Structures are given as structure tokens and as C-alpha cells.
Amino acid sequence: MSPEAWLQQIWYGRRRAPWWLRALSPLFGLSVRSRHWLYAHGWRRPVRVAVPVIVVGNISVGGTGKTPLVIWLASRLAGLGLAVAVVSRGYGRRGGRGVAPLRATSSAEEVGDEALVIGRRAQCPVYVGSDRVRAAQAAIAAGAAVVIADDGLQHLRLARDAEIALVDAQRGFGNGALLPAGPLREPTGRLESVSAVVWSGEGFGPATGQRQGRTALRMLLAGGDLAAVGTAAARCALASLAGQQVHAVAGIGNPQRFFAMLRTAGLNPIEHPLPDHHRYRPGDLQFGDTLPIIMTEKDAVKCQAFAPAQCWYLPVTAHFAPADERALLGRILMDARLLDILVCPLCKGPLRRASEAGGKVLVCGADRLAYPVRDGIPVMLEEEARLLEPTDPLLER
Ligand code: ZN
Numbered sequence: 001m002s003p004e005a006w007l008q009q010i011w012y013g014r015r016r017a018p019w020w021l022r023a024l025s026p027l028f029g030l031s032v033r034s035r036h037w038l039y040a041h042g043w044r045r046p047v048r049v050a051v052p053v054i055v056v057g058n059i060s061v062g063g064t065g066k067t068p069l070v071i072w073l074a075s076r077l078a079g080l081g082l083a084v085a086v087v088s089r090g091y092g093r094r095g096g097r098g099v100a101p102l103r104a105t106s107s108a109e110e111v112g113d114e115a116l117v118i119g120r121r122a123q124c125p126v127y128v129g130s131d132r133v134r135a136a137q138a139a140i141a142a143g144a145a146v147v148i149a150d151d152g153l154q155h156l157r158l159a160r161d162a163e164i165a166l167v168d169a170q171r172g173f174g175n176g177a178l179l180p181a182g183p184l185r186e187p188t189g190r191l192e193s194v195s196a197v198v199w200s201g202e203g204f205g206p207a208t209g210q211r212q213g214r215t216a217l218r219m220l221l222a223g224g225d226l227a228a229v230g231t232a233a234a235r236c237a238l239a240s241l242a243g244q245q246v247h248a249v250a251g252i253g254n255p256q257r258f259f260a261m262l263r264t265a266g267l268n269p270i271e272h273p274l275p276d277h278h279r280y281r282p283g284d285l286q287f288g289d290t291l292p293i294i295m296t297e298k299d300a301v302k303c304q305a306f307a308p309a310q311c312w313y314l315p316v317t318a319h320f321a322p323a324d325e326r327a328l329l330g331r332i333l334m335d336a337r338l339l340d341i342l343v344c345p346l347c348k349g350p351l352r353r354a355s356e357a358g359g360k361v362l363v364c365g366a367d368r369l370a371y372p373v374r375d376g377i378p379v380m381l382e383e384e385a386r387l388l389e390p391t392d393p394l395l396e397r
Contacts, residue, residue: 004275007180010175010181010182011174011175011177011182011183012171012174012175012183017175017177017181017182021180021181022177022181024179024180024181025177025178025179025180025181025182026178028178028179028180029178029187032154032178032185032186032187035156036156039156044156044157046156046157046158046159046160047133047157047158047159048159049133049136049137049140049147049158049159050140051140051144051145051146051147051341052146052147052161052162052336052337052338052341053136053146053147053148053149053158053159053160053161053162053336054073054146054147054148054149054160054161054162054163054164054332054336055148055149055152055153055155055158055160055162055163055164056069056070056073056148056149056150056151056152056163056164056166057149057150057151057152057153057154057163057164057165057166058151058153058165058166058167058168058185059153059165059167059173059184059185059186059187059188059190059191060167060168060171060173060174060183060184060185061179061183061184061185061253062168062171062183062253062254062276064166064167064168064200064253064254065166065168065200065201065219065221065316065318066114066150066151066166067114067117067118067150067298068219068221068316068317068318069164069166069198069200069219069318070086070118070122070148070150071117071118071121071122071317071318072317072318073148073164073332074086074118074122074124074148075122075123076329077146077148077338078122078123078124079380080338080342080378080380081342081343081344081345081380082145082146082338082341082342083143083144083145083146084122084124084144084145084146084147084148085124085125085126085127085136085139085140085142085144085146085147085148086115086118086119086122086124086125086126086127086139086147086148086149086150087126087127087128087129087132087135087136087139087147087148087149087150087152088111088112088114088115088118088126088127088128088135088149088150088151089112089128089129089130089132089150089151089152089155090111090112090114090115090128090129090130091112091113091114091151091276091277093108093109093110093111093112093115093128097130098129098131098134099127099128099129099131099134099135099138100127100128100129101125101126101127101128101138101142102115102116102119102125102126102127102128106119108301108302109279111126111128112128112277113277113298113299113301113302114150114298115128115150116301117297117298117301118150120297120301121297121315125139125142125144127139132149132152132155132157132158133157133158136149136158145341146336146338146341153165153185153186153190153194154185154186161335161336161337162195162196162331162332162335162336163193163194163195163196164194164195164196164197164198164328164332165190165191165194165196165197165198166198166199166200166219167191167197167198167199167200167204168200168201168203168254169199169200169201169202169203169204169218170201170202170203170204170254170257171183171203171254172203172204173188176188195215195331195332195335196215196216196217196327196328196331196332197215197216197217198216198217198218198219198328199216199217199218199219200219200221201219201220201221201257202220215327215328215331217320217324217327217328218320218321218324219318219319219320219324220318220319220320221261221316221317221318221319222316222317222319223238223261223265223314223315223316224314224315224316224317225237225238225315226238226241226294226312226313226314227300227312227313227315228307228309228311228312229295229300229303229304229307229311229312229313230304230307230308230309230311231304232309236312238262238265238267238314239265239266241265241266241267241292241294242265242266242267243266243267243268244267244268244291244292245268245269245270245291246262246267246268246269246270246291246292246293246294247269247270247272247287247291247292247293247294248262248267248269248270248271248272248294248295249272249274249284249285249293249294249295249299250272250273250274250295250296250299251273251274251275251276251277251278251280251296251298251299252276252296252298252299253276255271255273255274256273258296258314259271259273261314262294262314267294269294270287270291272284274299278299278302279302280299280302280303280306282306285303285306285307285308285311286308290310291310292310292311292312293307293308293310293311293312294312294313294314295311295312295313295314296313296314296316297313297314297315297316299313300313326375326376326377329376329377330375330376330377333376333377333378334376339353339362339378342362342378342380344364344366344367344369344371345380345381345382346364346367346369346382347364347366347367349364349365349366349367350364351363351364351371352365354370354394356370356394358372359372359373359374360373361373361386361394362378362380363388363394363395364385365395368387368388368389368390368392368395369382369385369386369387369388370385370386370388370394371384371385372384372385372386
């Protein structure tokens, strides 16, 4: 058994941790608490950058749909007209010190696989660096009005306005122990101080995570059409492979989740789990047959150069029930005070918050437009805005 599989059995299965592993967890807990203590008591100062910062992360080890959530949030904030940038640690990056902006030509070795997926899907600037303060400053210098920090829940040096914690609803908190005897990077009490707890996938739910009125929500991941990994632009419906045997390749935090997704779609996967951030070689994709090979998008960005023609990836998108979506976005807008920095999509000028009989609106005096605010979420579209008469009381300060 590999050390990784052994740990998984201890964290999420019935295997009991040996005494020496259990002895290490209190030491880890002490280091976590002392780090928080140093920041809480002013011995270490978080660095506040010039724009609002939203952190998306988790308190346990392993994949929980963080990348799809970052992509979702970046797209939503961009839809409000905000200049969004993502800063990422760049896991899976080879060497690489300092801050690197993601470019069209960046490779996974330069910026890490997750950053590459975020850049492709969210279509916003991405800055990679282990020093997230410097990465955020680089993003702001290039025009970002709001920064999303990918996986920065434990990176306390970067001051933040809002935090979203993801929890894998399938695995929950495992055995509930801190590293290394359990999967937790911080005690579960940490969830009481975040803006929102997002439970990813079916399984455990917001009910068990609801504490003191904090927003607890459910996110589901849905697969789209399969896309060719290589240079061809081919697409193929996942359902068209139902009943077929395929090679399923996943170098992610929780490969079983990906395999289960394929089985749910009716496929018959031959499982090839690989370590998270695996560095692919052409031999990894040679199985001596012509069965379709299906992988995650995070794997695909590392295999484009040598993927055989029958190699596909499954793009995954985050979905929320409408009420959860409004609750999450509303909470983030409020905690990060994003309403204050929204600008008119037409003239890029400032907006003024106002109330009228029909509810709240955001008013652009220059264009005489009133943008509606529905369920706390502004609708920043010209066609949804109301043209105001020059004498409209909303135009008076
Ligand atoms: Zn305007």
C-alpha cells in the first residue's frame, strides 16, 4: 500500500492512526493556533492591499471543487462590471519563485495546473506566486479592482474582506483530526468566522455545518460536453459513451469523485488514479488499446502536447440553487463592500445607492440610469436599467 492510500484509510476510512501519528497532531494544532494568535495580537501584521480581497479555500486537505468555485465567483463578479483578478499559489509549479502573470503561452510547469484551468475558464487575469501579497499587488498594478485569492484561507499575511470555505460534502471532515492524523489544516471552529461555508457535492450538508447564522450553502458540480485534449476542437457528449468501457485518468485530490461522476453518467471506467499535480509523461496515456481516455481539465492542461486522438477531458462547472446563489453573492458583496466600487458599465463613472418605492437602485447621474438591485444583487445591464427624467428625485443628491 502506498503511503498516500494508507493515510486516506486513516483519514476517511476505519483504520486507526498509529500513536506516533496521533502524537504529531497536537503539535500541528499548536503551530496553527500560535500563527492565529500572532496575527490576532498584533505581533504579525496582515498586509492590506488597495482593493477588496476575497479568499476561497478549505480547512481540509484535498480537492473539493475549489477551482470551479473560483471560476464561478470570478465570472459572477466580472458580470457586475468589476475588474477581477485571481491570485494563486500555483500548486504543481516547477521551481518558480516570485510572481508570474498567467499568459496565453504559460505552461503548467511555469504556473501550476489549477492556475492554468482558472485562466482558461474564468478569462480574467491570474497571478501566480507563493507570496500572495506580492501577487495581489501585481494584479492591482495591472488594474484589478477586486482580488480573489485561491486557496488562501491559511495564508493570513494577506488581509481579506471575505472568506469562502469549501467542504467536501462526501468526505466531510474525515476522522475530524488535525494533520497529520486527520485531514484538517485547521480546527472546524474556523468555519464560524468565514463569510460562507460551501458544501461541495451531495452528502453531508449545510444542516450539519450551520453555525451562528453563517451562510451555509450547497454547490453541485456538473460535467459539460467532453472536449478533445489535443489541439483539435472536437466535442463529444458524455452520454454518447454510456455503457462503454473507458480509461479514466485523474491526478487530482480525490480521483474517486471523478470516477464516480463517470459511473453516474453510465460509463464503465477503468480507473487510473494518480497523485495530485502529477507530472504527465506520454507513457501515462498509453494503455495498449484504443479505448477512449477521459481525464479532468486539470490533467488535460498538462497533456495537450502528446495526448492521443482518443483522449478527452470533462469540463466541470459549479452550480447553485438560485436561492443559494443569491445568498452567496449577496454575502460576498456585503462583506467585501463591493457595492461601493461598482461603476456604471456605460460611462465607468461612480454609482450612487438610492432607495425608491420599488426597492434599491444604483444611480448613474451622468447617464441618468437607475440599475435595479434584486435580492441584494445589482443587475448591471443597460437593458435592465431605467432611464430617469432630468427632474427625477433620484438624481438629486
Ligand atoms: Zn454611466
